[in-house]
Amino acid sequence: MTETTTLEHAAPRARRRREPSKAIAGEWCVGIVGTDAGGAQVVISGDLQLRARRAASCLLEPAAGDSVACLRIAPQEVWIMAVLQREEGTANVLRCAGNLRIAVDGGALELEAARVGLKSEELDIAAQKTRVATDTADLVGREFHLIGTSIKVVGSVLSSVMERVQHFSRHYLRTTDGIDRVAATHLECEAKQLLRLEGEHTLVNGRELIKARGAQIHFG
Template structure:
């Protein structure tokens, strides 16, 4: 029970309460020293946005009332265009990257895959197939190297200013060979030709020149000259 004491003229009251002893906190409740927090860096976030055409052909995205220019990441092979829905990544205010193109509106320009610098496509342990209704190759210089090549075409048209072919063996097999040229130059060590049917030459002037021997042989030999038949030699033998 509290005690009440009364003193001299001024009344004084003193109250006594039980004393509470401090108890030790349980070990589980004691604070644990945490690792220091890393320093705060620039804000990083990803979001989707609609690309807009800016000045001088640049691409921009709208953030509220502001318009910020964007840069294309190296992993985004499809070239972004105005009107595309893209995935953006911001590392700092005003520093926005386009990671990928999510959707392209129908009717926009063609899709272009672009890489900067030397690029090499490598397929290990498999095959690479390209399929398209139309396939175009445009290059200043084209090189193809393979141990074996097979080309199967229904119709082929080749147009070139100069053609040079070097091969150990060339073989052409077909039902019809037609050539139209202004001039034909042929040089060979040996020239052998076999024709089972008709071998006919039509020309304004035919000249055969043999340095050693000219041999014409047949079961029947006919020489017709409308105006003149002339034979000249040191010796002429008939029969």
């Protein structure tokens, strides 16, 4: 084989390598979302009834009656890219499969709505500083745990109803400007070292019995 013949065979291969790659062709269409006889979601566009899947970027879940924009890549591969129009009264549902994370770099994220609801099996909130401002708040749960180095509660009225209250503290100081009243069926005050009662007027009233016992009893 001569050198000329070798170059002639190599030239077509070189031309094939230089040919640009062709992109996969796609066809856009517009249709109405519906269901077929088997209950599967389809898009009706003209005389065609196409089984379509929602694209990952289309977070708004299509509903029956929606006008949608679709991309047809193959005869049996149709993707719903966007919801163009929706009938009034149909709920808007944003849905995605798998984990979802919203990240905002160097800015703030705000949610504004007449009502915001959160429903989850587990809710975790981590923040350096948290501020909640509301006119009325209701917190309902079966079990609560509040742990903090310093806890401060300020208000005008505090009302609590408990079946049982158990309190332990190393030091307990309480100051009341007005009336401090305790009503109980049985009341006990016990001190290991010193028990002191002091007042400008001190009244002790026992309907049936008053008993004082000690190694020494001093009056006056």
